[in-house]
Amino acid sequence: MSEVVDKQSKSDIQEDCAIARYRLEHLQDLIEDILNYPHTLPENKSQFRFLNKTLLNLKNHYKRLDDTIPTLSTTCYTLRFRLHQRIRSLDKAIVSLYTNQSWQSPSQSNIFRQGITKPFTQYEYHRMDLDRQDVENKLNKYHKKIPGTTQVSLVLNSGMGAFSLIMATIQEKMTSDNAYICVGKQSYFEIKGYFQENNAIKSTFVDEKNIEKIIDHVIDEDCTAINLDVITNTFKGKVVDFHKLFSKLNRFKRSNPLYLLIDTTLMGPDFQCSDFLKDNKWPPYLHVILYRSLQKFDQFGDDMVSGGTLTVISTDKQHILPLNKYRAILGVNCPEQNLKSFCLDQKITSNRLGRINRNG
Secondary structure, three states: OEEEOOHHHHHHHHHHHHHHHHHHHHHHHHHHHHHHOOOOOHHHHHHHHHHHHHHHHHHHHHHHHHHHHHHOOEEEHHHHHHHHHHHHHHHHHHHHHHHOOOOOOOOOOOOOOOOOOOOOOHHHHHHHHHHHHHHHHHHHOOOOOOOOOEEEEEEEOOHHHHHHHHHHHHHHHOOOOOOEEEEEOOOOHHHHHHHHHOOOOOEEEEOOOOHHHHHHHHHOOOEEEEEEEOEOOOOOOOEOOHHHHHHHHOOOOOOOOEEEEEEOHHHHHHOOHHHHOOOOOOOOOEEEEEEEEOOHHHHOOOOOOOOEEEEEEEOOHHHOOOHHHHHHHHOOEOOHHHHOOOOOOHHHHHHHHHHHHHHO
């Protein structure tokens, strides 16, 4: 069934075409890479050549759609949906083939890898690690660098995998019998469930609207960490007032480090700590860990694979959590096939986030 296309709809179609071009160029790069790799299996090369023809055909479809937008008076949703589904299936097919010759070997930097025998070719052995580091570097650039701070991003197997890694490392820091974690009452339901069911960690819940109460926990030296969700899980979709919170953090001194854990999933890559700092002044006791899922916005809404990321921001290297050490042994590494499925263009991801939240 056809529908009238207004200016906003035309803009949406143009964005769909731009995203499609971005995805198809990325997939074509993977095809060229694997066809130039000297050890690609003959059957894989044959399948890639076939998939390349499909890819070129899709490029032509989107070019024709893009060319007709200025004069478009009606559009068929079914056509756009069908083209999108073809890209999704092509994406999975190419990424699966691209990674099917790789070895899921532990990282070479992993101190626990004694006894691991290297595969026959160095290229296959290094490939997974190099891809992960490239993804982490690009995700790290999403965050504006704050002067005087150390900023590191890690990619994990899921958003909850990122949270689990954080909690495993924080427990190492909770040496006092009175140590506890403060948790926002409207946190993501799985996060709340973790603290409600975990008797090994002392926790207390706080109303996110009550910044003064949160500050009371900042002052309390027994409070090891505070966990907040940027957009609370309420019918009103309340946003935590981080401007007010950060403005107060510099007024206090602590002898113990404080880990501020912020779930930024619903904000995507648009959450910037620098937006809340006055004169970029960072409290010396503060370690911020931003964590989120890499689904939804980062996969064009396709949710083809699972993934998560976290970013640590701190001025005190001595008390930064040993996240990379624990990642090596907790089983939260991101599989190579997943790494090739994420959109690593911040502008595209942010635009998609804004479009999805338009009705909000």
